[in-house]
Amino acid sequence: MSALTLTPRALYVEVAEQLRQRIFRRELEPGSWIDELKIAEEFGISRTPLREALKVLAAEGLVTMKVRRGAYVTEMSEKDLRDVYHLLSLLESDAAGVVATTATPAQLQELQDLHAELEAAAGERERFFAVNERFHMLLLELADNRWRSQMVADLRKVMKLNRHNSLLKQGRIEDSLNEHRAILAAMVARDAQKTIQAMQAHFAQGLEAAA
DSSP: OOOOOOOSSOHHHHHHHHHHHHHHTTSSOTTOBOOHHHHHHHHTOOHHHHHHHHHHHHHHTSEEEETTTEEEEOOOOHHHHHHHHHHHHHHHHHHHHHHHHHOOHHHHHHHHHHHHHHHHTTTOHHHHHHHHHHHHHHHHHHHTOHHHHHHHHHHHHHHGGGGGGTTTSTTHHHHHHHHHHHHHHHHHTTOHHHHHHHHHHHHHHHHHHHO
8 A cells, every 4th residue: 555645744743634524524434443553554654654553543532551351442431521612612602702891893894794694504514514613713703812712623533433423303493594694693682691502502503412
């Protein structure tokens, strides 16, 4: 098998990204064993950078290391799912409340433009996922707390392990759009409390769809 061409950044970082994307695409399914020998051969690398990459993914929660058994793609239990959504709801609703209070008209317009892009992507599942994530990460960027942004970025990686059970449910995309509309309307009205409540409702509905 020919080796993949890897970009000239730190080798283990590139390997981690390759594996991360395979996990997100479900080429590596939750619960599946990661065959280190096979992957090292496929990438044309030694097992040392591969093991460093697996440590990165384990720190993100995407991989679980089991003593004397190796690395496995993390499986999310119902409790894991509830815990992740709970934390995301707390962090992102707080960020949304900040944005409702502090955003400039230009920043609010940027959010509205991105929401319009989200509306246009309603019929394209993968594009909708991508734009939806950009919307949420833009909110965090505008709220301007890098520690919160990093925590949410890590939690959202883990949440992708279960995404096939949330936005893929019948009618969930339209419901999600309605929830986004409510969040934006509250922001434009500069109503921080209503914005927080709208974001919390968004995550509560998301959890119900994902469970």
